[in-house]
Amino acid sequence: MTAPALPVCRNVTISATYGAGSTIVGPDVARRLNLPYLERMVSPAVARGAAGHTGDDALTTEDRRDGVLRRLFESLALLPAGFGTTAPPRDLERDERVRAEVENTISRFADTTGGVIVGRAATLVLRGRADTLHVRLDGPAEARVALAMQIEGIDEAEAHRRMHEVDRVRTLYVRRCYDVDIADPSLYHLVIDSTALPLAACGAIVVQAATALGTH
16 A cells, blocks of 8 residues: 655755755655655756757766756856946846746745755745745764765865855856855754765655654
C-alpha cells in the first residue's frame, strides 16, 4: 500500500550562504516532500543571449546557466545607486530581462506545480505568500569552508575564495534589487546552522516545518 502524501505547503524557498549545503538540502527536501525542484531559471535561448552566445550547443548545462545568473548578479548588484534617468547601458537592459525571466519563472512555478527553490532571491520574490515556507541555511565561516571542501572536492584556499565572492555578490544583489539584507532572520520561518547538523537532519527539519505550515 502506498503511503498517503504528506500535507505540506506548496513552496519552500531555501536561501543560504556559500558552503551551507543548500545544493544537497534542496533536492533532498523536494524528494522527501514529493515536490518538484526548480533548477532551470532561464530558458536556454535567453541564457545564450545573456552570455553572448548564438550556437545551439551553448549553455546546455546547469553550470552554464548559473554562470549567466552570476554575471547578472554582479552587474545589477554592483551598479552605482542613483545612476540617473538616462537609459542604462545595453548590457544592463539585457541583464534586467534575465532578472525578469528569473522572477517570472519562480512565480509561475509557485502558482502552478509549486516546489522547492534554492537561492535566486526566491525568498523575496515569493515574500508574503501564505503557502510558502522560507528557510535560511548558514553557519560559521570556517565550518562552511570545510563543508564546501567536502561537497565540491576543492582545497581550502579555493573554498575561501569562492565563499568570499559568492557571499559578497549575493548580498549586494539582494540589497540592490530588493533593498533588504538577505541575512535578516525576519525574512524566514526557519534559520538553521547547517554546519552543526548532518545535512540529512537539516532536510528532515525543513520537511517537518513545511508539513506543519501546510496544516496550520
